[in-house]
Amino acid sequence: MSELDSDRVPDYFRQRNTVAEWWTPDEGPLAFHYDAELKVLEDVLVIDPAWRVLDVGTGRGRFGAFFATRGCDVWGIDLNPEMVELARETAERRGVSERFTIEAGSATDLAVYAQAPRDLVLCMELFDHLPDLPLALRELRSATADSGRFAFTYVPSESLYGALGNVYRAVKRRWRPQELLISRTYGLTEIRSLLADAGFELEGHWGVGVLCLNAQTRLFEQNWLARALTGLARLEARIRPYHRGRLARHGAHVVGIARPVRGA
Ligand SMILES: C[S@@+](CC[C@H](N)C(=O)[O-])C[C@H]1O[C@@H](n2cnc3c(N)ncnc32)[C@H](O)[C@@H]1O
Numbered sequence: 001m002s003e004l005d006s007d008r009v010p011d012y013f014r015q016r017n018t019v020a021e022w023w024t025p026d027e028g029p030l031a032f033h034y035d036a037e038l039k040v041l042e043d044v045l046v047i048d049p050a051w052r053v054l055d056v057g058t059g060r061g062r063f064g065a066f067f068a069t070r071g072c073d074v075w076g077i078d079l080n081p082e083m084v085e086l087a088r089e090t091a092e093r094r095g096v097s098e099r100f101t102i103e104a105g106s107a108t109d110l111a112v113y114a115q116a117p118r119d120l121v122l123c124m125e126l127f128d129h130l131p132d133l134p135l136a137l138r139e140l141r142s143a144t145a146d147s148g149r150f151a152f153t154y155v156p157s158e159s160l161y162g163a164l165g166n167v168y169r170a171v172k173r174r175w176r177p178q179e180l181l182i183s184r185t186y187g188l189t190e191i192r193s194l195l196a197d198a199g200f201e202l203e204g205h206w207g208v209g210v211l212c213l214n215a216q217t218r219l220f221e222q223n224w225l226a227r228a229l230t231g232l233a234r235l236e237a238r239i240r241p242y243h244r245g246r247l248a249r250h251g252a253h254v255v256g257i258a259r260p261v262r263g264a
Helices: 007-014 032-044 062-069 080-091 132-140 160-175 188-196 224-239 245-252
Strands: 051-057 073-078 100-104 120-123 144-154 199-208 251-261
Touching: 007 144, 032 062, 032 144, 032 199, 032 224, 032 251, 051 062, 062 073, 062 080, 062 100, 062 120, 073 080, 080 100, 132 188, 188 199, 188 251, 199 245, 224 245
Parallel strands: 051 073, 051 120, 073 100, 120 144
Antiparallel strands: 144 251, 199 251
16 A cells, blocks of 8 residues: 555645645755755756756746756646746746746656657656655656656655654654645665666665755744754755765655666
8 A cells, every 4th residue: 555645645735725835945944955956966967958858746946947047948747736836936037937838737647748758857856745656657757768867856764854754654643643644755775676667777866964854844943953953954065965875865855867778
């Protein structure tokens, strides 16, 4: 059985006044953490302005706008109508509306894009909210050109942040079983295997914020402990915006880049 409810989670994301209320990665004390995800892509991918990019679960459009400002033609889709509007506002504000088209759409139905697969497909900060990741990965693969790349993030079970989140979810499941859980974690081995099943091969992975224990959590923002933890994470980001090697899988978020397997 999936860890996330396959009806209730997409229903939650389709509604107004849900994700738009808490997903503001460019603002607030943790902006440095989310900026590091962009930095990984900027450093690792040699961006070609001729690329056609698909940003799945575009949110406020931060990644789509980034690639559009680099000259790429970008399509962004999101399940949430409010996020579609907000991403369009981002595109306008950054002066890239002509190169960044945003529509409503789902990661589990990319048939339209499979007709003209893209050079780069992004699925950032979304794996953890998908009740059926294997299905989404098959769709994402069909939307990625054989010569293209696929970039994604996930919350690793191996990280302190992921482990704390799992304790929180276990407590919630036990004491408030009727409450909706909208996120989950994955281990690196599981991610590799899910990618392989969908026809992708993991090329590399980079971890952001090994010490970022309160990513996404605004609950304790005013608390001295949260401020101290954020300060520690900011220091880490200043010294090392992202990790490679053995520490990579222990970031609060892992950025992965995969290639389609030939013939898959
Ligand atoms: C945490 S936000 C990440 C947004 C953006 N990728 C970023 O990193 O800033 C996740 C986004 O995915 C959208 N989403 C959730 N389920 C989806 C699905 N099945 N298909 C497409 N978008 C989805 C949400 O509405 C939300 O805007």
